[in-house]
Amino acid sequence: MVARASELFLPTLREPPADAEAASHKLLVRGGFIRQVGAGLWTFLPLGWRVHQKIVQIIREEMDAIGDQEVLCPVLTPAELWELSGRIDIPEVFKLKDRNGRAFVLPLSHEETMTFHAREIQSYKQLPQRWYHFSTKERDEPRPRAGLLRVREFIMKDAYSFDRDAAGLDESFQLHERAYKAIFERCGLEAYEVEAESGIMGGRESWDYLAPAESGENELVRCENGDYAADIEAAEGIPRPPESPPVLGAPEEVETPDVTTIEALAELLKIDTAATSKAMPVVVGERVVLALVRGDDRLSEEKLTTILGSAFRPATDGEIRSTFAAGGGSLGPVGVEVDVIADNALKDGQFVAGANRDGWHLRGVEAGRDYEPRFADIRQTNAGDRCPKCGGRLIAETAIELGHIFKLGTFYSEPFGATYLDEDGQEKLLVMGSYGIGPARTMAAIIEQHHDDKGIQWPASVAPYDVHVVVIPGMEEHAQSVADALSAAGLDVLVDDRDARAGEKFADADLIGCPLRVTVGRKAAEDGTVDLRERAKGEDNAVSVGELVSRVREKLG
RNA sequence: CGGGGCGUAGCUCAGCCUGGUUAGAGUGCUGCCUUUGGGAGGCAGAAGUCGCGAGUUCGAAUCUCGCCGCCCCGACCA
Numbered sequence: 001m002v003a004r005a006s007e008l009f010l011p012t013l014r015e016p017p018a019d020a021e022a023a024s025h026k027l028l029v030r031g032g033f034i035r036q037v038g039a040g041l042w043t044f045l046p047l048g049w050r051v052h053q054k055i056v057q058i059i060r061e062e063m064d065a066i067g068d069q070e071v072l073c074p075v076l077t078p079a080e081l082w083e084l085s086g087r088i089d090i091p092e093v094f095k096l097k098d099r100n101g102r103a104f105v106l107p108l109s110h111e112e113t114m115t116f117h118a119r120e121i122q123s124y125k126q127l128p129q130r131w132y133h134f135s136t137k138e139r140d141e142p143r144p145r146a147g148l149l150r151v152r153e154f155i156m157k158d159a160y161s162f163d164r165d166a167a168g169l170d171e172s173f174q175l176h177e178r179a180y181k182a183i184f185e186r187c188g189l190e191a192y193e194v195e196a197e198s199g200i201m202g203g204r205e206s207w208d209y210l211a212p213a214e215s216g217e218n219e220l221v222r223c224e225n226g227d228y229a230a231d232i233e234a235a236e237g238i239p240r241p242p243e244s245p246p247v248l249g250a251p252e253e254v255e256t257p258d259v260t261t262i263e264a265l266a267e268l269l270k271i272d273t274a275a276t277s278k279a280m281p282v283v284v285g286e287r288v289v290l291a292l293v294r295g296d297d298r299l300s301e302e303k304l305t306t307i308l309g310s311a312f313r314p315a316t317d318g319e320i321r322s323t324f325a326a327g328g329g330s331l332g333p334v335g336v337e338v339d340v341i342a343d344n345a346l347k348d349g350q351f352v353a354g355a356n357r358d359g360w361h362l363r364g365v366e367a368g369r370d371y372e373p374r375f376a377d378i379r380q381t382n383a384g385d386r387c388p389k390c391g392g393r394l395i396a397e398t399a400i401e402l403g404h405i406f407k408l409g410t411f412y413s414e415p416f417g418a419t420y421l422d423e424d425g426q427e428k429l430l431v432m433g434s435y436g437i438g439p440a441r442t443m444a445a446i447i448e449q450h451h452d453d454k455g456i457q458w459p460a461s462v463a464p465y466d467v468h469v470v471v472i473p474g475m476e477e478h479a480q481s482v483a484d485a486l487s488a489a490g491l492d493v494l495v496d497d498r499d500a501r502a503g504e505k506f507a508d509a510d511l512i513g514c515p516l517r518v519t520v521g522r523k524a525a526e527d528g529t530v531d532l533r534e535r536a537k538g539e540d541n542a543v544s545v546g547e548l549v550s551r552v553r554e555k556l557g
Numbered sequence: 558c559g560g561g562g563c564g565u566a567g568c569u570c571a572g573c574c575u576g577g578u579u580a581g582a583g584u585g586c587u588g589c590c591u592u593u594g595g596g597a598g599g600c601a602g603a604a605g606u607c608g609c610g611a612g613u614u615c616g617a618a619u620c621u622c623g624c625c626g627c628c629c630c631g632a633c634c635a
Contacts, residue, residue, distance in 0.1 A: 014584065014596070015569055019628045039627065090635055108635085142558075142633055150634090217634090406635095473593055503595035510595090521594055531594085540594095 002487045003465065005496040005508075009046055012508050022215035024444035025147025027456050031511050033464075040144025040152035042440075047512065050464040052155070055187060055439040056134055058461065059157050062183045066175040068130040068159050073113040075136050079103035081112040084415045094138045106138035111434055114160040115412040118430055124164055124422045128172060132159035132435075146215055148444040149400060159435040162413075164422065169407055169431045176405055176435045180209055183437065184402065187446055188459030191402055192222060192229035205407040209437075210399035213448035220399035223387035228394075233302040236377060237385025237394050239294065239345050242274030247350055248364030251334060254352075256361045260329025262295040265361060269352060272296075277351040277365070279331035281315035281323065281338075284308050288315055288323050292333050292342040293379045294351070300380040307341060307376045330354040332362060333371040342373035400445045403437040450536075456513030457536045460556045465494040467552060468514040470505045472521035479520040482530060482545060486518075489549045491556075510535070516555055518548065 009032075016026035017036075028034045033048030044052055060070065079095065082088040082105045088095075094106035107113070114131060121129060137156045144150050161172035177193065184191040189211050196208040208231060210220045219232035230236070259265050266273040276295030281288055282304070289308070293299050305311060317328065323338060324331050332353030333340045346367055353365040367373055383396040412418070413430040422428050443462070450457040460466065467486055471479040476497060483495045494514060496505045502521075509517050519531040524545065531540035532551060543551050 011567085013568060018569065019563085021629080036627090085635095087635065092634075111635095139634085143629095143631095145629085411635095470594090501593060501596070503593090503597080506595045508596085519594070523594095 002483045002493045002495055005494060006498045008494075010512075011045070012511060020147065022146040022149060022444070022448070023451055024149070024213075024215065024447035027447055027451055027511070027513075028147055028444070031456060031513070034148065040141055040150065042148060042151060047464045048443075051443055051458070051462055052439055054462045054464075055442050056155075056157070058186050059183055059437055059439065060134075062179040062186070063132050063157070063159060065182075066130075066179045068132045068179075070133060071131050072133045073110050073117075073135060075106060075138070077105045077107050077113055079105050081105075081116055082107075085112050085115075085412055086415070087112070092139045092141065094140050108137050108139045109156065109158050109434070109436060110135065111160065111408070111412050111432075112416075115416045115418050115430075115432070118160075118162050118413070118418045118432075119416060121162060121418070121420050121430065124420055127162060127164050127420060127430075128168055129162045130159060130172060130175075132157060134439075146444075148440045149215060150217065151440070154438055154440050157437045157439065161433040161435070162418075162430045163432075164420070164428070165431055166409075169409070169433050172433050173405065173407060176433070177207070180403055180405070180435075180437070184209065184211070184442075186461050187442060188450065188461060189402070189442070189446060190449060191445075192220060192399075194220065194230045195234050196231060196404065207405050208401050209403040209405075211402050211445040211449065212397045213400045213445055214398065215448055216398040216400040218399045218401050219396055221381050221383075221385075221394050221396050223390060223392045223394055225387065225390050225392040227392070228387045228389045230381075232381055232396060233300060235381035235394075236388050237381035238388055238391070239297065239379070239382070239385055240274065242294070242349065242351075243272040244275050244349055245269075245271055245363070251353075251362040251365050251370055253355055254361050254363050255359060256330075257359045259359075259361070260327070265352065266295065269361075269363075271352065275349075275351055277332070277342075277346055277353045279333065279354055281320050281328075281331060282312040283315050283319065284310060284312045288319060288338045290331065290333060290336060290338050290340045291378060292340055292346060292353075292373065294343060294345045297343065297345065297379040297382070300378055303376075303378045303380075304341070307378060324356045326354065326356045326358050330356065330358050330360065332356055332365065333367075333373060334362060334365055336371075340371055340373040341378060342367055342375055343379045344375050344377050345379060346373075347375055400441060400448065402442050402445055403435070405435040406433060408432040408434055451513070454507070455511035458513045458515060460515045463514050464492075464512070465514045466491040466556055467493050467516045467518055468509045468512065469493060469495045470502070470509055470517060470519045471495060471497050472502050472519065473499075475520045475522070475524055478524040478530075478545075482518060482520055482524075482548065485545070485549055486552060489553070491549075491552065516552055518552075 011032045013030045017029050020026040034042045096104050134157050138153050141152050144152050163169045191209050191211045194208050196206040210218055221232050221235040222229040262273050262276055273296040278293050278295050280291045280299050320328050350364045350366045353362050355362045385394045410429040418430045419427045447456050469483050483493045486493045515535055517533045523529045529542040529544050532543045533540045
């Protein structure tokens with residue numbers, strides 16, 4: 001088909017909106033793809049919706065390819081369903097009432113509704129079932145931000161699997177992993193499957209799909225050799241060995257006046273920060289626990305929460321004084337009454353630790369000899385760490401969460417009574433999984449990974465049009481026949497037939513970012529050639545009009 | 558929810574501190590002329606309840622109070 005720029009609603013802007021920071025946010029607005037309606041609320045304009053639909057179609061094809069069945073659930077959902085699952089209490093859930101006072105929920109995903117329908121499954125002979133839909137989700141986000149990256153209303157593809165048992169779930173899970181890999185590859189995205197943080201919920205297995213991007217909200221850690229990737233909260237890097245001072249037979253007190261930071265301590269004693277330890281007193285319920293990590297490490301709150309099995313908070317100054325008889329900068333594990341959880345990095349060797357006496361530290365503190373901790377991985381991985389698989393260098397980069405897949409088990413089927421009759425005549429609970437992808441976030445991530453200072457560089461698979469034809473004034477008829485020829489070959493063509501100067505059209509073409517640009521200028525009349533340019537490469541090549549279609553086909557691959 | 562910032566023309570902003578004619582610029586938009594391969598130039602023009610509401614004042618975009626909206630950092634993110 002051929003779209004005419006002169007007729008399209010394609011409001012491009014010379015300048016980005018003042019409040020935009022992320023590249024995808026700026027370029028989507030400048031390029032006339034989207035417009036903001038309110039915080040976290042966006043309208044997709046014609047071009048933006050075309051891209052969104054292309055991504056949706058890719059997802060649909062890959063879901064269909066693994067045998068998932070497309071359905072559509074309503075957005076407005078009776079609150080009773082959410083009372084059954086208990087999710088009604090999640091603060092981000094939008095709630096409303098109808099004129100008769102009946103309570104409804106605007107869902108942030110559709111586990112309840114899908115499980116409601118799964119109650120119609122009666123026999124193992126009907127299993128497995130895997131259903132998906134594209135539907136609008138609502139989330140009362142505390143802070144929407146960065147264009148399409150974090151919004152309050154968005155379309156999500158969410159799929160749900162229903163199996164007889166854990167083995168069946170594993171199979172469904174693997175199918176979706178395969179589909180997700182194919183989806184992101186077709187979208188031209190570099191994305192990594194990583195084990196998601198389990199945090200306070202624990203137990204249930206879940207995986208995130210992270211795309212490295214400048215404006216992400218997650219932090220991805222991956223090995224330079226490509227054999228390891230994880231969310232920084234879950235990553236298990238190997239810390240560098242410390243430069244240890246001489247070993248001592250017993251801890252030795254050393255006066256450290258006014259030293260309350262690791263940097264100051266290392267400076268004063270002329271030692272490596274990695275040869276020190278850092279004590280963080282936290283409170284779990286009523287109990288004070290001392291978390292101990294190496295001086296150059298950061299405590300991972302996620303990991304500590306998992307180890308403790310419940311949420312914690314930092315101890316107050318008062319609690320620290322009454323428990324340790326010293327201030328926060330002078331704490332250590334030796335001689336304390338409370339439980340000590342030490343990071344694995346402190347297992348071997350000797351470290352300088354606080355003496356629990358203001359202005360004093362202890363040299364040569366050794367775990368096992370001088371204190372008895374519980375060891376665990378509670379440090380946050382650093383960019384300088386080594387890969388746990390191959391010892392390679394770890395890279396840390398911000399990333400966008402594109403998708404999330406969960407092994408739900410019977411979390412929903414149990415309260416909903418979603419059961420089936422097995423071969424042995426036993427009534428059993430359906431074992432569920434859920435699998436989400438946000439097409440709009442995917443769209444933003446594609447831009448984050450494919451742009452330059454002039455604009456977007458869409459991969460051909462998701463570009464709003466295959467070819468952008470720039471009409472040099474006076475060449476309208478030549479351009480029309482070029483566009484018709486491309487269209488007849490099944491390509492989607494955007495013709496810039498506006499009454500505007502060439503430079504302006506070029507600038508807009510770069511901004512909008514279709515993969516190929518054809519400039520129809522004077523040469524079309526003189527020697528029958530037009531200029532073909534790949535957006536990502538940026539150089540013109542003269543092509544005869546007769547060869548154009550085949551050359552374009554070739555370039556689009 | 559805590560901290561910070563912003564709200565004046567479609568967009569980007571100045572003016573506000575120190576109140577005083579018809580509220581400005583750039584860009585965009587409309588018309589005409591010139592120009593026409595990387596956002597060219599000229600002339601003429603349209604366009605703003607100065608976020609909303611109260612108050613102070615002879616007089617408020619400007620000062621005070623309240624509210625609303627938006628952005629950023631943090632908290633939060635089954």
